Amino acid sequence: MxxxxxxxxxxxxxxxxxxxxxxxxxxxxxxxxxxxxxxxxxxxxxxxxxxxxxxFSDEESFEGNTLTAxxxxxxxxxxxxxxxxxxxxxxxxxxxxxxxxxxxxxxxxxxxxxxxxxxxxxxxxxxxxxxxxxxxxxxxxxxxxxxxxxxxxxxxxxxxxxxxxxxxxxxxxxxxxxxxxxxxxxxxxxxxxxxxxxxxxxxxxxxxxxxxxxxxxxxxxxxxxxxxxxxxxxxxxxxxxxxxxxxxxxxxxxxxxxxxxxxxxNNIFDEGGDGEPVDISLVIDVSGSMTYEIGNPDNVIGQGEGSRIAEARKAAIALANNLREDVGGSGLDDRLGVVTFGGIDEEEFGLTEASDVAAIVDDLEDLESYEVGQDDPPDAPFGISGTNIGAGLYGGRHMLDTQGTPDRRPVIILLGDGAPTWSYESEQVDGSTESGFPSYGEWQGWVRDDKLDAMADVGGNGAADDTISVADEIKDETDYLIITIGFGLEEVGQTGLARTTLVEIASPGDGDDGNKLFFESPADVDLVAIFAQIAQVVFGExxxxxxxxxxxxxxxxxxxxxxxxxxxxxxxxxxxxxxxxxxxxxxxxxxxxxxxxxxxxxxxxxxxxxxxxxxxxxxxxxx
Known part of the structure; x- marks a missing residue:
């Protein structure tokens, strides 16, 4: 040409x-x-x-054709x-x-x-x-x-x-x-x-x-x-x-x-963790909407190529393949673990070192979302998973609390494709008439059946407010950095509420500009590129x-x-x-x-x- x-x-x-x-x-x-x-x-x-x-242009003999530059x-x-x-x-x-x-x-x-x-x-x-x-x-x-x-x-x-x-x-x-x-x-x-x-x-x-x-x-x-x-x-x-x-x-x-x-x-050169290893708790939405075809949310295609969950798998694997070994000569590797959430949190695998990246990739390749209308994976509560972002945040915190080390920087990266819909029943939490999450300390004492029994399809601002309160508690009580990704939000219901919630969940960036570490990933933009951008914030720009x-x-x-x-x-x-x-x-x-x-x-x-x-x-x- x-x-x-x-x-x-x-x-x-x-x-x-x-x-x-x-x-x-x-x-x-x-x-x-x-x-x-x-x-x-x-x-x-x-x-x-x-x-x-x-x-290009077209003015040839086949009449009625139109090509616009x-x-x-x-x-x-x-x-x-x-x-x-x-x-x-x-x-x-x-x-x-x-x-x-x-x-x-x-x-x-x-x-x-x-x-x-x-x-x-x-x-x-x-x-x-x-x-x-x-x-x-x-x-x-x-x-x-x-x-x-x-x-x-x-x-x-x-x-x-x-x-x-x-x-x-x-x-x-x-x-x-x-x-x-x-x-x-x-x-x-x-x-x-x-x-x-x-x-x-x-x-x-x-x-x-x-x-x-x-x-x-x-x-x-x-x-x-x-x-x-x-x-x-x-x-x-x-x-x-x-x-x-x-x-x-x-x-x-x-x-x-x-x-x-x-x-x-943010007008500031962020050195990030250039010489500091990190522990990343990757929290991924596996609710039923993650089986939608990218660009066509009316078409449910399951776990295969072209679905939202397949794109999430690909991006997570790319992140895993870019973890660092012996960071800054410290003898310590970056580590990555994955928590998923639909109705409740599930730890897919714990923090794993970069030197064992093959094991991380193997686990990520098996990552699946709940199928709409089916118990698949078999423990999906109520057949369809709701979106319980607060449970995912608690799960991400729990991983860092129990497996993290003081010589690694703790980071939660949360990927969500919609607004939160589920919280917990009030009487299970505090006996009041409103929904809400228990404190993290109380939540740690819950077994899986407790979580299932307490789940409530709250929806709207109620679930969003409950979820933001969980994030605020994490930011108040820990030094964990929370980065959020809104994936294909323009293709789901309650787009505005989903964005606002994910922005409020995110930690502020470095400096006094008030900017939050929220990244928008439209459905037609390669999610791998967004993860690469986030990696520069975590590892150093x-x-x-x-x-x-x-x-x-x-x-x-x-x-x-x-x-x-x-x-x-x-x-x-x-x-x-x-x-x-x-x-x-x-x-x-x-x-x-x-x-x-x-x-x-x-x-x-x-x-x-x-x-x-x-x-x-x-x-x-x-x-």
Whole structure:
């Protein structure tokens, strides 16, 4: 197929980010490149443009045929923060607020007041601005109080094409961060991230800077070749500066930077348990709805391929195959165990070490859900299992309480495909006239028959409230991290209630943004990819590049293939409507001296999308 027939959508920045130090020099991270990189959109060739190439048409002799070209649209949202010390609000507002490139609904705000931390810009603005809560939830496909998806609308997003950062008088100790979430519409696409250093200038040399450059052993040169300066940066003995050129400054090598998959979109690099083994209690819904055909909930197909339970098995096996052995040289493996719930909880198998992954996989391959209208598995209460999420949570806690070890991080991952329907009869619990769960301590004394006798088909808000109370008790009494997944909720009844309940069950993520560790997995999105995303939160978010700003941009300049599923080999396409975030942060270390006075840097960050269909060999557009 001809290359020009492949649809592409590119974000690249037209001008470059600018960052400057001291003396009213500007420190440049251009939103043009970060947001043009978050920036401009166009075809893969050097020229930009805002359209996509036509893919097919039909005007042949068989009349009445219609073929309509599809669409590939890449749009962005972002939140930019800067910690530059208190007392600079008016200065920063003057830089940003009158610039037509930036969101006219947003004014630079210091948050919290007096902290020296500023929200520079945000697309789109959320009602609680500058607090991050609403933006973080929407960027991560958040859920409103009514349980409806409150992610960003297409018309709220941006094509970018302007600098993200535009700062003057940057000092040692300053820090900036941008979380960028990208959205594909209409068609899946391969994604790449690119960028590059566009300027690293001295802008003249004042007396303190000259004295420090001399003391450090720098020699002046009239050479202004960027490739030479890049090579010298790798040689500790090659110290040169150029007073008036575009490339003879020291700032790009002094600034530290990091780019990473910000899998929970919270503007924070979560190291997770990178050097810490984990115990994962995987709690899986096996109620009758898990036998539905994916994409067709009216068709009950049982346990086989194409069913919800088969997709859950596949995702759980992928997670098991990515458990770590001898984590961080500790001699300890990650461990995984599975609890299922329909009407009551069942421990399928206990916490098992990664080194015995074959046994884990064997057990997972046998995992089945209850069949609608049948006692299959034979102990399904009442023939059809209800959805007793609270029982599953208690079962997950019990596994960690009785089998967990203090040197492993305890995590509950709960997968549910609907709202809770069952709780317990009041008289079995406390003799009152309302439904509810017993305390965990009392529940531990119940045998299976006690649980069966106490079960009640409560439904609605009653079961949801009872279930949330169980999760609250776990979070209050333990340090267990609870991550929830809503699987195919759009295809079941009480979708809003199901989402709201799963959001309330989930633990808050790191930081003070109020974001919950809830992940939405629409039925037509590969559940394995969602589990891979969650694994980055548990094991530590994946770094794309880190080092000096020059080093990070050198990686991006080569083009970095973004991957929607880090559990698989190669580059996987990103499905439309599934939000993913990338974080970019920079800081000027406090031990940097006068050698960077008056210096400025300018750089670009780009994103590029190319259609998946009929495109078995995607090529790096930045290579």
């Amino acid at each position: 001809a290359d020009e027939a492949v649809r592409r959508r590119r974000w690249d920045s037209p001008d470059g980010e600018t960052i400057m130090t001291n003396d009213n020099q500007s420190f440049g991270l251009s939103r043009r490149k970060v947001l043009a990189g978050l920036g401009m959109v166009g075809v893969a060739s050097a020229g930009a443009g805002l359209g996509t190439t036509a893919y 599809g669409e590939l649209d890449l749009l962005m949202d972002y939140r930019i923060t800067y910690n530059g010390g208190p007392g600079r609000l008016e200065e920063l507002q003057a830089l940003y607020d009158d610039d037509p490139n930036y969101n006219p609904e947003v004014q630079v705000k210091e948050f919290p007041e007096g902290s020296g931390n500023y929200v520079l810009d945000q697309v789109p603005r959320r009602p609680d601005y500058p607090e991050p809560n609403d933006w973080v939830e929407a960027a991560n496909v958040g859920v409103g109080e009514n349980g409806e998806i409150s992610g960003f609308e297409r018309e709220e997003l941006t094509d970018a094409g302007f600098p993200l950062f535009k700062l003057e008088d940057v000092k040692p100790g300053d820090y900036g961060e941008a979380t960028i979430s990208f959205h594909l519409f209409d068609n899946p696409a391969y994604m790449w991230m690119g960028g590059g250093l566009r300027e690293n200038a001295n802008n003249g040399v004042n007396d303190p800077e000259q004295a420090t450059l001399d003391e450090l052993g720098y020699e002046e040169t009239t050479n202004d070749d960027p490739e030479d300066f890049a090579a010298w940066a790798e040689d500790e003995d090659a110290l040169y500066y150029n007073v008036d050129g575009d490339w003879g400054g020291q700032l790009a090598d002094a600034i530290e930077a990091r780019v990473w998959y910000d899998d929970n979109c 994946k770094v794309i590049a880190e080092g000096s700003l020059r080093e990070v941009l050198a990686v991006l300049e080569e083009g970095y293939a973004l991957d929607s599923n880090q559990f698989t080999e190669g580059q996987d396409c990103f499905p439309p409507l599934l939000t993913r975030c990338v974080g970019f942060e920079w800081w000027l270390p406090t031990d940097v001296g006068n050698e960077v006075q008056t210096d400025s840097v300018m750089f670009d960050i780009d994103f590029y999308a190319e259609q998946c269909r009929h495109n078995d060999d995607p090529q790096n557009p930045f290579a």
